[in-house]
Amino acid sequence: MTTPVLEARGLSRAFGHVRALDDVDFEVYPGEVTALIGDNGAGKSTLVKALSGNLAVDTGVIKFEGNPLQLTNPMQASALGIETVHQDLALAPHLDPVQNMYLGREVMKKGIGGAFGFMNVAEMRTESRRAFDELGATVRSLTSPVGSMSGGQRQAIAIARAVHWANKVVFLDEPTAALGVRQTKNVLETIRRVRDKGIAVVFISHSMPHVMEVSDRIQVLRLGHRAAAIDTKTTNMEELVGLMTGASTRGVA
Amino acid sequence: MTDDVRDADLKKAEFGQTDAAGPETTSINMAQSKETALTRLLKAQAFQILIVLIVIVAIFSALAPDTFAQLSNLRLVVQNASILAVLGVGMTFIIITSGIDLSIGSVLVFSGVVSAIVMRAMGGDDWGTATVGIIVSILSGLAWGIFNGLLISKAKVPPLIVTLGSLGMALGLSQIITGGVDIRDVPSVLTNSIGYGNIFGGIPIISVVALVIVIIGAIVLHKTKFGLYTYAVGSSEEAARRVGVKVDRHLIKVYALSGALAGLAGILSLSQFSTTAIAGQSQTNLNVIAAVVIGGTSLFGGYGTIFGTVVGLFIPAVLQNGFVITGVQPFWQQVAVGAVLIAAVYVDQVRRASAARGASTSLWRHFARRNNK
Numbered sequence: 001m002t003t004p005v006l007e008a009r010g011l012s013r014a015f016g017h018v019r020a021l022d023d024v025d026f027e028v029y030p031g032e033v034t035a036l037i038g039d040n041g042a043g044k045s046t047l048v049k050a051l052s053g054n055l056a057v058d059t060g061v062i063k064f065e066g067n068p069l070q071l072t073n074p075m076q077a078s079a080l081g082i083e084t085v086h087q088d089l090a091l092a093p094h095l096d097p098v099q100n101m102y103l104g105r106e107v108m109k110k111g112i113g114g115a116f117g118f119m120n121v122a123e124m125r126t127e128s129r130r131a132f133d134e135l136g137a138t139v140r141s142l143t144s145p146v147g148s149m150s151g152g153q154r155q156a157i158a159i160a161r162a163v164h165w166a167n168k169v170v171f172l173d174e175p176t177a178a179l180g181v182r183q184t185k186n187v188l189e190t191i192r193r194v195r196d197k198g199i200a201v202v203f204i205s206h207s208m209p210h211v212m213e214v215s216d217r218i219q220v221l222r223l224g225h226r227a228a229a230i231d232t233k234t235t236n237m238e239e240l241v242g243l244m245t246g247a248s249t250r251g252v253a
Numbered sequence: 254m255t256d257d258v259r260d261a262d263l264k265k266a267e268f269g270q271t272d273a274a275g276p277e278t279t280s281i282n283m284a285q286s287k288e289t290a291l292t293r294l295l296k297a298q299a300f301q302i303l304i305v306l307i308v309i310v311a312i313f314s315a316l317a318p319d320t321f322a323q324l325s326n327l328r329l330v331v332q333n334a335s336i337l338a339v340l341g342v343g344m345t346f347i348i349i350t351s352g353i354d355l356s357i358g359s360v361l362v363f364s365g366v367v368s369a370i371v372m373r374a375m376g377g378d379d380w381g382t383a384t385v386g387i388i389v390s391i392l393s394g395l396a397w398g399i400f401n402g403l404l405i406s407k408a409k410v411p412p413l414i415v416t417l418g419s420l421g422m423a424l425g426l427s428q429i430i431t432g433g434v435d436i437r438d439v440p441s442v443l444t445n446s447i448g449y450g451n452i453f454g455g456i457p458i459i460s461v462v463a464l465v466i467v468i469i470g471a472i473v474l475h476k477t478k479f480g481l482y483t484y485a486v487g488s489s490e491e492a493a494r495r496v497g498v499k500v501d502r503h504l505i506k507v508y509a510l511s512g513a514l515a516g517l518a519g520i521l522s523l524s525q526f527s528t529t530a531i532a533g534q535s536q537t538n539l540n541v542i543a544a545v546v547i548g549g550t551s552l553f554g555g556y557g558t559i560f561g562t563v564v565g566l567f568i569p570a571v572l573q574n575g576f577v578i579t580g581v582q583p584f585w586q587q588v589a590v591g592a593v594l595i596a597a598v599y600v601d602q603v604r605r606a607s608a609a610r611g612a613s614t615s616l617w618r619h620f621a622r623r624n625n626k
């Protein structure tokens with residue numbers, strides 16, 4: 001079997017008395033969709049934050065392409081090609097979609113203009129439009145602040161941004177939570193397309209049909225610990241629900 | 254259907270576009286990009302406040318055509334607003350980051366005092382001395398700005414407190430340095446040029462300096478990465494930080510900018526009044542903040558323009574001048590400016606509330622909708 005592009009061994013993280021992560025293992029493989037499921041408060045978002053440089057862990061090892069490393073900030077993860085759509089999206093509400101897409105990675109004008117800090121707005125706009133179209137995202141206007149857009153549109157922008165910049169791993173923390181039927185289909189389609197480019201996708205969702213539809217592998221978190229790691233083809237929804245609630249156990253890694 | 258979607262549809266109809274033109278994003282976006290710079294301008298709060306200013310000017314012009322509506326009077330108003338404009342540029346950047354700088358008046362005085370002392374010690378009355386004085390003044394202001402910025406970003410003390418503290422410190426130190434006595438030795442090359450000199454056949458040099466600062470400030474804020482980061486930090490510090498914007502460093506730069514501009518204002522003031530005027534700047538910070546807020550910059554950060562600040566400066570300036578000329582007790586100016594200030598913040602609240610609902614942010618439409626109910 002190939003080496004996981006990203007791997008966690010024995011991660012623990014406590015918030016006061018709450019053990020959000022309790023000796024959890026996790027791995028994602030290139031060109032696969034890994035679904036991460038679990039009840040509310042199971043630690044899914046916490047795990048994503050730990051693996052994307054947004055949260056320090058108390059103990060445990062994170063390996064990228066087989067090499068252990070310390071992830072101390074999100075830029076380090078970005079530099080490795082790891083992008084994240086957080087549950088709270090983390091867009092700047094007063095900036096427009098293009099500015100959000102390129103914030104921190106602006107395309108500067110060539111030559112003297114760039115040296116004075118002038119940006120190549122035209123190119124950023126063209127590229128953003130391409131990225132949104134590719135996603136089939138309904139973005140009303142590239143020049144209105146994203147704060148004035150609907151939850152679904154904002155989500156589409158956040159996803160487009162992550163997919164645009166990632167070349168190794170994309171974490172999507174409940175990306176379809178605010179979306180309509182058509183947009184959800186688009187996102188699931190995007191997930192497949194990103195996977196087919198050889199990028200690892202980690203998909204967090206409470207919707208078992210979506211998980212069954214799009215994932216290759218499922219990892220179940222329960223009370224901060226991995227309850228199961230299974231091949232999607234060998235399971236069904238009833239079993240997943242049982243694993244999440246602790247009613248059944250199987251294949252614990 | 255929401256207003257904006259209806260807008261897009263209307264525009265599509267107007268420009269004969271159909272959805273068949275391509276994916277939804279593109280077609281809507283093409284329709285939107287037809288939204289000219291003009292329509293966007295009409296929606297801006299800065300523009301609405303400009304209309305208020307024009308109305309005020311029109312009223313005073315009608316009341317006193319021979320005195321108010323004269324070029325010489327306009328010149329006076331512009332000249333008096335110049336120093337505040339320089340300060341307003343820095344304050345706009347700061348308020349867009351959702352910060353505040355109360356120290357600018359004191360920093361202005363401090364920079365003027367240090368600069369005056371250095372120039373007096375050099376003893377010359379030539380451009381060499383004056384140049385040193387200008388540099389010293391700007392650097393003194395810059396130092397205070399960096400001091401503010403470091404405490405705000407690194408020590409996490411709220412801007413209100415840090416700059417209230419440096420307000421007192423800068424003013425106190427100015428009085429200690431001078432023994433509380435204003436210094437009146439200012440090189441005449443400065444007073445004759447920046448002070449009350451004119452160029453281009455009657456335009457005050459001090460106003461030209463201010464205009465240059467305003468234009469550079471507007472370009473930096475609206476066209477450069479530095480400006481974009483200023484909005485980003487004020488809009489969502491967390492979002493900015495997560496994508497790698499060095500928020501702390503940016504805040505230090507913004508406060509440093511405000512400090513340096515206060516330093517520049519220090520030398521301008523010294524030139525204009527030929528004195529350090531230690532006691533003369535106690536209201537400056539509030540006047541500048543009021544102008545920025547009247548101009549539509551949001552105290553909550555993420556939103557604002559330099560153009561708005563300039564318009565916001567002229568409302569109090571014109572009111573003051575107009576009241577004096579028309580014989581109204583000038584105290585009414587404070588009453589009127591206070592009312593405009595509150596109205597401006599109210600408008601900002603309305604705008605933010607409707608933005609939060611995802612609705613149109615146009616003020617006109619807000620009132621139109623209310624009346625329709």
Ligand SMILES: Nc1ncnc2c1ncn2[C@@H]1O[C@H](COP(=O)(O)OP(=O)(O)OP(=O)(O)O)[C@@H](O)[C@H]1O
Nearest residue numbers: 015018019020038039040041042043044045046047
């Ligand atoms: N910053 C924090 N401070 C304190 N407790 C936290 C913090 N972040 C997470 N927790 C706690 O850690 C546990 C796991 O939270 P997490 O957000 O990872 O759950 P989740 O699986 O993503 O849930 P959901 O499905 O609701 O998004 C919860 O009990 C939560 O209260």
Ligand SMILES: [Mg+2]
Nearest residue numbers: 044045046087
């Ligand atoms: Mg979560």
